[in-house]
Amino acid sequence: MSKTTNLQANNGTTDRYTEEKTTGLKAILKNTLLKGGPVIAFLLLAIYLSFASPHFLTGSNIINIARQTSITTILAIGQTLVIITGGIDLSVGAIAALSASIASVLMTQQLQIGSMLIGPLDFGWGILIALLIGATAGLVNGLLITKGRIPDFITTMGMSNVIRGAALLVTGGLPVPSHITATEMKGYLPDQMVWLGNGNLLGLPVAGIIAILIVILGWFLLRYSVLGRSMYAVGGNRDAARVSGINVDRTKIMAYVLSGLVAAIAGFVLAGRLNSANALMADGEELRSVAAAVIGGANLAGGSGGAIGTLIGALTMGVLSNGLNLMNVSAFWQRVIYGLIIVGVVLFDQWRRRKFSS
Amino acid sequence: MVENRVLLRMEGIEKRFPGVHALENVDLDLYAGEVHVLLGENGAGKSTLMKIISGSLERDSGKLWVDGNEIGNLNPEHSQNLGIGMVYQELSLCPNLSVAENIFIGNLPKTKIGKVDWQRLTQMANESLDSLTLSINPKELIGNLPVAEQQMIEIARVFNKNPKILILDEPTSALSDAERDRLFELIRLLQKRGVGIIYISHRLAEIKMIGTRVTVMRDGKIIGTTIVKDSDENQLIQMMVGKNLEDQFPKEKAEIGDVIFEVNDLCSENEFEGINFQLHTGEILGIFGLMGAGQAQLARALLGLGSMVSGEVIIDNHLLRKHTPNEAIKHGMGLLTRDRREGLISMLEVPQNITLAIRSQESMSSLIKLRDEKKIADDYVKSLQITPPITDRKVMYFSGGNQQKIVLARWLCSKSKVLIFDEPTRGIDVSGKADVFRLMCHLANQGVGIIMISSEMQEILAMADRILVMRQGKIVAELDEGATQEDLLRNASEF
Known part of the structure; x- marks a missing residue:
């Protein structure tokens, strides 16, 4: 049988076999840059900031970063699943806002629907309803994309507007609880919810613990479950996945459902931290979560990415925004800088992909 | 019908891809007004050779003359300017554009203020179609035409640039026999105008119908060239296939x-x-x-x-x-x-x-x-x-x-x-x-x-x-x- 491993082509085109070089300084450098890039960027940034600002390396600031980063991290894990299947979910911020808003309204007010009086619901029902709303929104996204054959980008962008609008309708554009409901009906958010956002457990911020748990679940799902494997297969090569019997539509729908589900969790934690929900919260988180996933090594064309990388990506984003605050960069400039980072990261991703394929 | 003017001559063309000798010492020539059939199995090197002529691949060594002038390195634009036109196997038309737009794509006539001159475009398209004796409405969308007519439009587009040398890469692979007959009529018309045509195929039956000379390639080498009238099918098959099955x-x-x-x-x-x-x-x-x-x-x-x-x-x-x-x-x-x-x-x-x-x-x-x-x-x-x-x-x-x-x-x-x-x-x-x-x-x-x-x-x-x-x-x-x-x-x- 064939003992040759060198390249052969008989139809005039070069074959796709190239020896992977793992020796040589250039190759090592390239490899590190491709694979270890996120960690290096994160460390450099952290080292720089610890010299640039005396407040950076303090316990309270680090806990602060953990709290701030946790929302992006939770959303970015869902986003990672979607990006691995080759999609993009630009509705995660809106889903977080809608699910938290509806749950908060139900937990703080008494509503009359027909002749029934509902609420105020307790914390358990609130979180269940939030999760249900998140999953349903994800399901609608997934169905529109797979069965309706609308591009992922357009679907989730459009749905994002629908969902934000729905959240505005539900809250009447006011924060929940508003000062009216809070004073007249004594409708405050449940203590447990505030604890999720602001509390500590064994000295660690609860929001951070939730984020880490979701990272671990995401990592486990991607590495050990058939669903995770199907996601890589569908995003890596849709046709090949289909030929191998993978249910492509169901895999994509599941990614969006899970993304909606974790968006609901993020919304709940965020509302707890702010001690209030509103229809416009988590604005811009959809792009931050995409940036976190891509910094962490996810490829926008699908087929690669991972939970740990995404965590590092989210931390990088969190440390950066903390650093900009510590260094008194104006909020307007921060917006410009975030925009540049997101574009820059995708640019880097394109470059990486070209290097990778050549 | 064959004139003696040599339009294209190649000597000792070599091309290597890593690990494979794609073309080995290939000689080929083309006269004005002939249909030179290039025959060979998949992977024999036909397409590689044509890519070298059309400038999309560079040759490693070997000489190439067009109309008696020796030509150095070629790129697609250069090749086009030399009068070499290539019709690819896969159609490269835009189905949502009209026939006229497709023929003149990249070269649309413009009015003084830079707007597309639709009237003149239609007129030019009509002339171009008439000259190839095609009766197709230039305003029709490409997507609405049968495959054979699309193929003709593809040829019209290439022909519009007045090529002296036309390369057709398996043009009949998607055509019915009736459609093929129309294509052959068109080829004969071009032939009479002195265009030299290289016709790539692996269908033996077509050789007698359209070919003047036939060259057989195998494993990157020219096995032989004969006049179609003197050839017989078994001999050609033998040449295509080789031995040690x-x-x-x-x-x-x-x-x-x-x-x-x-x-x-x-x-x-x-x-x-x-x-x-x-x-x-x-x-x-x-x-x-x-x-x-x-x-x-x-x-x-x-x-x-x-x-x-x-x-x-x-x-x-x-x-x-x-x-x-x-x-x-x-x-x-x-x-x-x-x-x-x-x-x-x-x-x-x-x-x-x-x-x-x-x-x-x-x-x-x-x-x-x-x-x-x-x-x-x-x-x-x-x-x-x-x-x-x-x-x-x-x-x-x-x-x-x-x-x-x-x-x-x-x-x-x-x-x-x-x-x-x-x-x-x-x-x-x-x-x-x-x-x-x-x-x-x-x-x-x-x-x-x-x-x-x-x-x-x-x-x-x-x-x-x-x-x-x-x-x-x-x-x-x-x-x-x-x-x-x-x-x-x-x-x-x-x-």
């Missing part, structure tokens, strides 16, 4: 058993219809057809991909009801796609690729034991002699033959009883081909039923126990052992 095709006969797979009256919307056949255990059933005869769509439809609209597929006594790939795989079917990129997840490693078909049969919530997966991969790497024998490597870094083995391992792993090999040797080197054939025989010996779809005549004749010939979406003949290339071609291309 036994080494290339290690066929062992397996014991043929019961029916394992049955197709009843399978129809698709417009690619194939009325497909009936049975496949037995241990049998290699060949399906032969020229390009576009429907065999490619059939292969995919059998697995449940796409276009089947009615009919039954029965595998191992199970009627496939939903007929999704998932159900077909569950009952033991597997498909090696003609394009390996469509079969592999190139950025995943070997174990993930090999186990993909069994994963698709598991519930989405079940868990994967990575260690078992690695062991399965190690076993197949060993038994199929996949080189290099490393499993934690992305499959994109394996050679064509080894990638094919990895796809095969996937179907062995999912315990396939019926395997469809769609163009199994496309893009694989000679020793890799022999490996794939050996594995096919080995599988047949173990009782697997194999459907081998191929447009390579020698390999299908050598390997298949029985051959079905398809033409225009139907099975038109069943050939038993001992059939010849002529039998195949006659059945595949006649009316």
Whole structure:
């Protein structure tokens, strides 16, 4: 049988076999840059900031970063699943806002629907309803994309507007609880919810613990479950996945459902931290979560990415925004800088992909 | 009719790709007003040679003259300016634009203020179509035209630039015979105007109809050139095929058993219809057809991909009801796609690729034991002699033959009883081909039923126990052992 491993082509085109070089300084450098890039960027940034600002390396600031980063991290894990299947979910911020808003309204007010009086619901029902709303929104996204054959980008962008609008309708554009409901009906958010956002457990911020748990679940799902494997297969090569019997539509729908589900969790934690929900919260988180996933090594064309990388990506984003605050960069400039980072990261991703394929 | 003016002359053209000598000392010339047929099997080097003439590939060495002037390095633009026009096998028209826009795309007439001058465009298109005696409405959208007329538009577009040398790469592969006759009329018209035409084909029947001279290529070399009037088909086949068939095709006969797979009256919307056949255990059933005869769509439809609209597929006594790939795989079917990129997840490693078909049969919530997966991969790497024998490597870094083995391992792993090999040797080197054939025989010996779809005549004749010939979406003949290339071609291309 064939003992040759060198390249052969008989139809005039070069074959796709190239020896992977793992020796040589250039190759090592390239490899590190491709694979270890996120960690290096994160460390450099952290080292720089610890010299640039005396407040950076303090316990309270680090806990602060953990709290701030946790929302992006939770959303970015869902986003990672979607990006691995080759999609993009630009509705995660809106889903977080809608699910938290509806749950908060139900937990703080008494509503009359027909002749029934509902609420105020307790914390358990609130979180269940939030999760249900998140999953349903994800399901609608997934169905529109797979069965309706609308591009992922357009679907989730459009749905994002629908969902934000729905959240505005539900809250009447006011924060929940508003000062009216809070004073007249004594409708405050449940203590447990505030604890999720602001509390500590064994000295660690609860929001951070939730984020880490979701990272671990995401990592486990991607590495050990058939669903995770199907996601890589569908995003890596849709046709090949289909030929191998993978249910492509169901895999994509599941990614969006899970993304909606974790968006609901993020919304709940965020509302707890702010001690209030509103229809416009988590604005811009959809792009931050995409940036976190891509910094962490996810490829926008699908087929690669991972939970740990995404965590590092989210931390990088969190440390950066903390650093900009510590260094008194104006909020307007921060917006410009975030925009540049997101574009820059995708640019880097394109470059990486070209290097990778050549 | 042949003038003596030499339009194009090539001497000692060499081209190497890493590991393969694609063109070896190739000499070729073209006279004004002749149709020079370039004949050869897939991979003989025809397309590489044409790419060098049209400037999209650079030659390693060798000399090239156009109209008596020696030409150095060529690029596509340069080649066009020299009067070389190439009509590619795949149509490159924009279906949503009109005929006129397509002919003059990139070169639309403009008014003074830079707006497209539609009136003049239509007029120019009419002139261009008239000069080729075509009666097509220049305002019609390309997408609404039959394929043959699209082909003519493609020629009109190239011809619009007044080429002296026209290269046609298998122009009839998607045409019916009547449509082909129209194309030939057009070619004869150009011929009378002194255009030199290089006509690439692997259809022997067409040579007598249109050719002036014929050159046969094989394995990157010119085997010979003769005048068409003096040639006979058998001699040409001999030249195309070469010798030592036994080494290339290690066929062992397996014991043929019961029916394992049955197709009843399978129809698709417009690619194939009325497909009936049975496949037995241990049998290699060949399906032969020229390009576009429907065999490619059939292969995919059998697995449940796409276009089947009615009919039954029965595998191992199970009627496939939903007929999704998932159900077909569950009952033991597997498909090696003609394009390996469509079969592999190139950025995943070997174990993930090999186990993909069994994963698709598991519930989405079940868990994967990575260690078992690695062991399965190690076993197949060993038994199929996949080189290099490393499993934690992305499959994109394996050679064509080894990638094919990895796809095969996937179907062995999912315990396939019926395997469809769609163009199994496309893009694989000679020793890799022999490996794939050996594995096919080995599988047949173990009782697997194999459907081998191929447009390579020698390999299908050598390997298949029985051959079905398809033409225009139907099975038109069943050939038993001992059939010849002529039998195949006659059945595949006649009316």
